[in-house]
Amino acid sequence: MDKSPLLSIRDLEVRFRTEEGEVTPVRGVTLSVGAGETVALVGESGSGKSVTSLATMGLLPRPAGRVSGGQILFRKRSGETVDLATLPSSDLRKLRGSEIAMIFQEPMTSLNPVLTVGEQIAESVRLHMSLGHAAALKRAEEMLELVEIPNARRRVHEYPHQMSGGMRQRVMIALAMSCNPSLLIADEPTTALDVTIQAQILVLIERLQKELGMGVLFITHNLGVVAEIADRVTVMYAGQVVETGTVGAIFRTPRHPYTSALLNCLPARAQRGEDGRRVVQSIPGSIGPVGDGCAFAPRCSQAADVCRTGSIMLEAEMERSVRCVRWREAFA
Amino acid sequence: MWLKLGRRLGSLLIVMFLVAAMVFFLTRLAPGDPAALMLGDQATAEDIARLRQVYGLDKPILVQFVLWLKEIATGNLGQSIFLQRPVVQAIAERAEPTFFLALFSVSVAALVGIPAGIVSAVWRGRLVDQIVSGLAMLAANIPSFWLGLIFIQLFAVRLGWFPVAGYGEPGAPFLDRLMHLALPATVLGIVNSALIVRFTRASMLDVLSDDYVRTARSKGVSEVRVVLRHAFGNALVPIITVVGLTAALLVGGAIVTETVFGLPGIGNLVVSAVLRRDYPVIQGALIVVAAIYVLINLLIDIIYTFVDPRVRY
Numbered sequence: 067m068d069k070s071p072l073l074s075i076r077d078l079e080v081r082f083r084t085e086e087g088e089v090t091p092v093r094g095v096t097l098s099v100g101a102g103e104t105v106a107l108v109g110e111s112g113s114g115k116s117v118t119s120l121a122t123m124g125l126l127p128r129p130a131g132r133v134s135g136g137q138i139l140f141r142k143r144s145g146e147t148v149d150l151a152t153l154p155s156s157d158l159r160k161l162r163g164s165e166i167a168m169i170f171q172e173p174m175t176s177l178n179p180v181l182t183v184g185e186q187i188a189e190s191v192r193l194h195m196s197l198g199h200a201a202a203l204k205r206a207e208e209m210l211e212l213v214e215i216p217n218a219r220r221r222v223h224e225y226p227h228q229m230s231g232g233m234r235q236r237v238m239i240a241l242a243m244s245c246n247p248s249l250l251i252a253d254e255p256t257t258a259l260d261v262t263i264q265a266q267i268l269v270l271i272e273r274l275q276k277e278l279g280m281g282v283l284f285i286t287h288n289l290g291v292v293a294e295i296a297d298r299v300t301v302m303y304a305g306q307v308v309e310t311g312t313v314g315a316i317f318r319t320p321r322h323p324y325t326s327a328l329l330n331c332l333p334a335r336a337q338r339g340e341d342g343r344r345v346v347q348s349i350p351g352s353i354g355p356v357g358d359g360c361a362f363a364p365r366c367s368q369a370a371d372v373c374r375t376g377s378i379m380l381e382a383e384m385e386r387s388v389r390c391v392r393w394r395e396a397f398a
Numbered sequence: 399m400w401l402k403l404g405r406r407l408g409s410l411l412i413v414m415f416l417v418a419a420m421v422f423f424l425t426r427l428a429p430g431d432p433a434a435l436m437l438g439d440q441a442t443a444e445d446i447a448r449l450r451q452v453y454g455l456d457k458p459i460l461v462q463f464v465l466w467l468k469e470i471a472t473g474n475l476g477q478s479i480f481l482q483r484p485v486v487q488a489i490a491e492r493a494e495p496t497f498f499l500a501l502f503s504v505s506v507a508a509l510v511g512i513p514a515g516i517v518s519a520v521w522r523g524r525l526v527d528q529i530v531s532g533l534a535m536l537a538a539n540i541p542s543f544w545l546g547l548i549f550i551q552l553f554a555v556r557l558g559w560f561p562v563a564g565y566g567e568p569g570a571p572f573l574d575r576l577m578h579l580a581l582p583a584t585v586l587g588i589v590n591s592a593l594i595v596r597f598t599r600a601s602m603l604d605v606l607s608d609d610y611v612r613t614a615r616s617k618g619v620s621e622v623r624v625v626l627r628h629a630f631g632n633a634l635v636p637i638i639t640v641v642g643l644t645a646a647l648l649v650g651g652a653i654v655t656e657t658v659f660g661l662p663g664i665g666n667l668v669v670s671a672v673l674r675r676d677y678p679v680i681q682g683a684l685i686v687v688a689a690i691y692v693l694i695n696l697l698i699d700i701i702y703t704f705v706d707p708r709v710r711y
Contacts, residue, residue, distance in 0.1 A: 125615055163618035175609040180631045180706055190617040225707045241617070
């Protein structure tokens with residue numbers, strides 16, 4: 067069996083043209099997701115998490131955004147590996163919704179208000195599974211049952227506005243799962259929901275992932291969620307990956323000062339008096355030109371002169387990697 | 399639904415009453431004694447007094463209003479002073495050209511304006527958008543009489559493809575009618591498409607950045623389908639509003655265009671009635687046009703409920 071990961075993003079760079087000139091919200095993202103694995107992509111707002119996921123889907127807002135460097139390798143069901151960054155848009159479209167699916171942060175606005183939820187799920191099914199109208203609607207109904215929506219037979223004919231936020235996110239999940247994708251990208255799927263609903267949705271995603279054996283790229287800024295759902299974690303800061311590792315390793319022995327600062331913001335740790343909340347007081351770094359040192363240096367309590375010059379590379383060691391020149395001294 | 403629709407109809411009656419009151423009292427505000435005007439310079443005081451009695455003009459104005467309301471409530475809009483026939487009949491004779499002209503023009507305007515607006519929104523800021531927006535601006539500012547004259551000169555006189563003016567012989571086949579309407583409808587269609595282009599473009603731009611459009615793309619739906627099914631389906635409400643209002647406006651009679659093309663429509667009728675101070679015709683035509691306007695608005699509201707499931711009556 068092919069041991070290469072399902073998704074392997076290498077040194078991804080994304081540029082956006084804006085009125086103030088070109089910006090590079092993602093510059094050097096390397097991460098991988100294996101089949102059946104859940105990888106959490108964490109980082110604060112503006113760190114480039116969502117842009118990374120949109121680039122993977124080929125959904126960067128056009129014509130402003132484009133992938134300007136790196137590769138997004140995806141292993142198709144057929145076994146063939148393709149680079150999503152350079153794949154023709156018609157081929158990419160065939161993968162979207164069928165092999166790679168996505169759920170979004172805003173359940174209230176992510177469903178089309180003028181189509182019934184059944185029609186919206188069935189559209190995807192008809193497109194990718196070449197089923198007829200009736201069969202597709204039947205499949206939609208089954209999907210609603212799968213995501214534990216009661217009265218699926220009736221609900222399939224309802225419009226999004228007749229459902230609550232949690233219900234709509236279940237519909238979004240049903241929609242994403244409808245063609246048995248091998249990779250699911252979940253962009254903050256629980257952020258907009260009540261805490262109790264959040265937990266239900268997480269449990270649901272976890273259950274479906276196990277049942278269907280999908281790889282999941284789970285984007286979040288909530289480390290509590292990460293601990294609960296992820297196998298591995300990739301931490302992003304200012305458009306770069308700063309640390310990658312298993313959940314256990316990252317939570318036990320964070321190597322990058324930013325990761326440890328993030329962990330110290332968790333209420334439980336902050337209460338233990340572990341030097342918490344320091345980072346919260348400062349302002350997230352803006353994305354400057356590449357190469358003039360570590361992007362986190364201005365906020366870092368461990369920063370030294372060596373951090374402010376040159377470009378800092380991602381150091382890999384076994385299953386972990388970290389982008390910090392001083393991690394051995396600072397966190398050994 | 400039916401209860402709410404009934405309530406809606408009730409409020410329409412109130413609107414119609416207010417329209418009737420305005421039409422009646424505004425007409426009375428015009429200077430001069432209608433009876434004296436009707437009889438002309440040679441009339442004696444007795445003649446005028448007799449005519450005032452015949453038309454009830456000697457009664458207090460509120461009594462006149464109530465009597466008039468009673469008449470229009472039963473569908474009697476009175477007798478035209480100059481046309482020697484009931485106002486209802488005069489309007490009915492003129493309704494057909496105006497109705498078909500309005501229908502034809504709105505179809506042209508929508509068929510030109512909606513696709514142009516969609517194209518313009520999808521390729522926002524590109525050359526095609528600039529061309530479409532420029533043409534729309536031009537269309538909005540072209541006087542319809544000028545465009546009408548150009549069209550007559552080019553397509554009717556020079557090329558001879560269409561009749562120059564008029565509505566054809568009485569009892570002519572429908573195709574002949576269409577030929578007579580083609581030029582004026584195209585003129586009105588072009589002039590009125592400008593607003594539809596702008597509304598469609600704005601409405602489409604609004605929805606194209608919505609989250610569900612991104613969701614549709616994430617499903618692998620083709621771009622054409624994303625635009626036409628997911629975006630356009632949500633952009634329809636404002637578009638229907640502006641198309642409906644354009645239709646309502648045109649039913650009121652495109653006075654200038656009807657005059658340029660010599661079409662015997664409502665607009666034409668009203669203009670000649672105003673020139674001759676044929677008060678019953680003016681009042682009657684205004685009432686009928688207002689009623690149609692109100693009904694089209696009701697129709698627009700009913701269409702909303704089919705287009706957007708969130709709208710309910």
